[in-house]
Amino acid sequence: MKNFLFGLLLVGFNLNAQTNLPNIQLSNLEGKKVSSIADFSEKDQLYVFSFWATWCTPCISELDEINDLMSEWKKEVDFKLIAISIDDSRTQKRVKPLINGKGWGFDILLDTNQDFKRALGIVNVPYLIVVKNNKIVHIQNGYVPGNELDLLEKLKILK
Amino acid sequence: MKRNILIILFCFYSFLTHSQQNENGVSGGFESNAQWYLNDKGLKDEFNNTTTQPEDPVRSNNYLFVNYLYKKWSFGIQGESYTQNALLNMNQKYNETNVATYFARYQTDKIDITAGYYYEQFGSGLLLRAWEDRALGINNALRGVRLIYKPAEFITMKYIYGQQRTGFDVANSKIYGIDFEIDLKKPLNLNISDLTIGWNYIGRYENLDLPVQSFDDLTNAFSGRINFSHNAFYINTEVSYKLDDAVVQSSDQVNNRLVKPGNALLMNTGYSKKGFGIDATFRRLENMSFFSERGAKGNNFNDRLMNYIPSLTKQQHYNLANIYVYQAQPGVFIDGDGDEEKVRAGEIGGQLDLFYDVKKGTLLGGKNGIKIAVNLSNWNALSGTFYILSPQDYQTDFLRFGKRYYTDVNIEVTKKWNSKWLSAFSYVNQYYNKNSIGIEPGIVYTDILAAEATYKFMSNKSIRVVGEHMWASDKKKNWASATVECNLNSKYSFYAIDLYNYGNEKEYQRNHYYNFGGSYRNKSTRIALSYGRQRGGLVCVGGVCRNVPESSGISLSLNTSF
Numbered sequence: 263m264k265n266f267l268f269g270l271l272l273v274g275f276n277l278n279a280q281t282n283l284p285n286i287q288l289s290n291l292e293g294k295k296v297s298s299i300a301d302f303s304e305k306d307q308l309y310v311f312s313f314w315a316t317w318c319t320p321c322i323s324e325l326d327e328i329n330d331l332m333s334e335w336k337k338e339v340d341f342k343l344i345a346i347s348i349d350d351s352r353t354q355k356r357v358k359p360l361i362n363g364k365g366w367g368f369d370i371l372l373d374t375n376q377d378f379k380r381a382l383g384i385v386n387v388p389y390l391i392v393v394k395n396n397k398i399v400h401i402q403n404g405y406v407p408g409n410e411l412d413l414l415e416k417l418k419i420l421k
Numbered sequence: 422m423k424r425n426i427l428i429i430l431f432c433f434y435s436f437l438t439h440s441q442q443n444e445n446g447v448s449g450g451f452e453s454n455a456q457w458y459l460n461d462k463g464l465k466d467e468f469n470n471t472t473t474q475p476e477d478p479v480r481s482n483n484y485l486f487v488n489y490l491y492k493k494w495s496f497g498i499q500g501e502s503y504t505q506n507a508l509l510n511m512n513q514k515y516n517e518t519n520v521a522t523y524f525a526r527y528q529t530d531k532i533d534i535t536a537g538y539y540y541e542q543f544g545s546g547l548l549l550r551a552w553e554d555r556a557l558g559i560n561n562a563l564r565g566v567r568l569i570y571k572p573a574e575f576i577t578m579k580y581i582y583g584q585q586r587t588g589f590d591v592a593n594s595k596i597y598g599i600d601f602e603i604d605l606k607k608p609l610n611l612n613i614s615d616l617t618i619g620w621n622y623i624g625r626y627e628n629l630d631l632p633v634q635s636f637d638d639l640t641n642a643f644s645g646r647i648n649f650s651h652n653a654f655y656i657n658t659e660v661s662y663k664l665d666d667a668v669v670q671s672s673d674q675v676n677n678r679l680v681k682p683g684n685a686l687l688m689n690t691g692y693s694k695k696g697f698g699i700d701a702t703f704r705r706l707e708n709m710s711f712f713s714e715r716g717a718k719g720n721n722f723n724d725r726l727m728n729y730i731p732s733l734t735k736q737q738h739y740n741l742a743n744i745y746v747y748q749a750q751p752g753v754f755i756d757g758d759g760d761e762e763k764v765r766a767g768e769i770g771g772q773l774d775l776f777y778d779v780k781k782g783t784l785l786g787g788k789n790g791i792k793i794a795v796n797l798s799n800w801n802a803l804s805g806t807f808y809i810l811s812p813q814d815y816q817t818d819f820l821r822f823g824k825r826y827y828t829d830v831n832i833e834v835t836k837k838w839n840s841k842w843l844s845a846f847s848y849v850n851q852y853y854n855k856n857s858i859g860i861e862p863g864i865v866y867t868d869i870l871a872a873e874a875t876y877k878f879m880s881n882k883s884i885r886v887v888g889e890h891m892w893a894s895d896k897k898k899n900w901a902s903a904t905v906e907c908n909l910n911s912k913y914s915f916y917a918i919d920l921y922n923y924g925n926e927k928e929y930q931r932n933h934y935y936n937f938g939g940s941y942r943n944k945s946t947r948i949a950l951s952y953g954r955q956r957g958g959l960v961c962v963g964g965v966c967r968n969v970p971e972s973s974g975i976s977l978s979l980n981t982s983f
Contacts, residue, residue: 282446
């Protein structure tokens with residue numbers, strides 16, 4: 263019985279290789295409200311949304327790594343990286359000083375009560391999605407060193 | 422019955438999956454955490470008892486969430502299944518397979534209406550936060566109606582009404598709330614980065630039917646906040662006030678003995694620019710425990726919790742730094758169990774964070790720079806006058822510190838040597854007053870050293886090694902820990918961890934808490950299998966904790982999204 267249901271589940275999500283992005287309201291570090299749909303709808307632009315938190319070490323390694331490589335990558339493929347912090351109000355105050363301390367050069371958005379994370383069925387961070395024309399075209403659940411190279415290859419295919 | 426519900430849920434889900442159109446979409450996720458608890462003769466507790474498997478040794482927590490988008494509408498449903506039973510020390514109310522939450526939502530630029538279960542947070546959550554954390558077994562969503570209305574781009578109004586989820590049911594009370602937020606930058610045409618003000622009200626109506634009652638069934642609470650930032654500088658303040666209500670000192674003991682208001686003050690300021698950041702937080706809490714049923718205070722499962730009062734300390738990622746963890750103390754306990762040390766009415770304290778990036782090419786920074794993070798936090802009881810015998814009462818001083826609960830001083834230095842080698846070094850010093858926060862007698866002093874190194878080779882392989890040691894004054898004394906993690910490629914990882922309490926005063930309790938496991942990841946799916954021992958104690962996420970017992974066994978977890 264359980265196996266049958268689980269099989270059904272697998273069939274289900276294979277049919278959905280391209281899921282529409284839900285419309286979620288996020289805010290940037292200046293408190294401005296940003297829509298996950300309207301503000302990222304440039305035609306054929308690749309958007310990489312990386313879900314992270316200040317307390318998540320692999321998340322920070324991943325973003326550090328991509329930050330170091332970004333200028334090189336952009337010669338090969340055009341994409342925009344947006345780091346979505348799922349920090350709740352306990353740790354959210356650390357986001358701004360931490361990213362400035364790190365010197366990261368990409369946009370940061372706050373998903374304070376984790377609405378975006380929940381709508382996408384994300385269990386743990388790090389979690390990364392690639393979005394094109396408001397559709398999710400690639401997902402990477404978790405991060406280990408070297409995954410950033412897989413991402414670059416994927417972006418080249420998707421561009 | 423269980424089966425029928427599951428089948429209906431899956432049929433609904435597969436119907437949605439197959440009826441998907443271009444403009445619409447189905448998304449969701451599935452998560453399963455299963456554990457097979459085993460007997461373990463080698464793992465002994467304080468009283469020299471071995472660890473035995475519980476009733477229903479195979480247990481799992483399973484969640485299936487499906488979301489369907491149709492133009493401006495969205496519909497969602499979450500089914501949960503705890504079979505044969507929920508994982509150890511979860512809320513006993515999680516005991517079946519059933520639909521747990523559902524909602525229908527309509528969203529435009531101006532209006533957003535949800536009927537059914539919804540999650541919400543007002544300000545930083547001092548009065549209201551409805552959220553889900555599966556690892557902690559928290560799902561305190563509200564069931565009712567929420568309206569978010571934006572009359573102008575810079576104004577957000579929220580109106581909520583609902584009953585709070587508890588297990589597969591809702592609490593016996595009604596929650597009302599209003600929140601206004603105004604972004605003043607635009608209407609006032611200010612030349613600053615951000616100026617936002619907010620105000621909210623929360624009402625909780627719980628009819629108790631006490632024969633004599635010296636407080637209202639409806640408890641009112643208000644909160645105001647202001648956020649200001651300009652370029653590299655920012656400051657935020659939030660003040661909350663909860664009007665007179667019965668002070669509950671032990672679970673399910675609601676009476677007229679002590680009726681008091683509560684309040685909270687939260688201030689945060691910081692300055693940051695490229696390569697440097699500083700952030701300071703001050704918080705004072707007095708009688709700020711807030712539950713959807715008064716008697717729920719002191720329950721062990723964060724059940725019917727209405728507000729979010731996390732401990733404002735560093736969320737440590739090293740194993741040994743997570744043994745003596747602090748939990749915030751918003752509540753009142755004048756009874757004190759006859760021990761004056763335990764008498765308390767809240768907490769006062771703060772936290773300071775410093776981030777500094779030593780630039781590349783400097784003498785200290787070397788070729789790749791060095792990243793330094795320093796964190797300090799200190800929490801005390803409120804100072805005041807406490808009348809323990811009847812009539813019970815207290816008066817607190819506003820800015821004076823009482824006995825100390827907790828201090829944590831830590832520094833972390835991360836250095837990337839080249840594209841292959843990365844290393845980090847950490848030192849943590851803690852003061853932990855177990856007695857005053859009501860755990861057990863004693864004060865613990867710790868010093869923790871941790872060092873780790875990651876080596877990457879052949880583009881996608883890496884190995885990470887961590888060594889930790891803790892000197893502690895507690896009866897469990899010293900600990901050592903080692904972790905080895907191998908990432909074979911982008912899909913497979915393996916790890917081995919051991920925490921060894923080699924210094925324990927009781928020789929039979931010098932336990933090894935080992936764990937071996939591996940995981941497989943592909944796109945949105947992650948499957949992990951492990952075997953080992955779980956150390957008993959607090960497991961915390963986001964400053965909120967759950968107590969877990971010692972156990973031994975095999976665990977399997979799977980999560981995927983679609």
